[in-house]
Amino acid sequence: MPTLGNALRRLGRPPKGHAAPPLYDTVLTFSPSLSDSDAGVSATAASPADADEKFEFNARAFPAGQPRTMTLTVASVAALQVDFPEDYATAATVFRYTSKAGGTYTGVFAHGTTSTGL
DSSP states (O other), X not given: OOOHHHHHHHTTOOOTTOOOOOOOSEEEEOSSSSEEEETXXXXXXXXXXXXXXXXXXXXXXXXXXXXXXXXXXXXXXXXXXXXXXXXXXXXXXXXXXXXXXXXXXXXXXXXXXXXXXX
């Protein structure tokens, strides 16, 4: 018999006491290719390609500004290089990175190296 919690999840609502996961309108994936791009953002993952690895964010309507690069590290090793226009950083655009092992990290676009803590 379905529970209220299961019914609410099917409707896209979180059960009472649980926050809704953030929604992102753009997803970059890295399988079978190690590179993907959309909305002015391109990313290249470290080899090997993995279907679980992804980079999610909300696209800017008109991305502009100087090119910037962010390197995400997992266990102190470069896992993903993200190239983006600087207005993603100046607007503090939030992203979610899912590693090959399935761990998730949420942060904001920033020029330089970002340790995910994964």
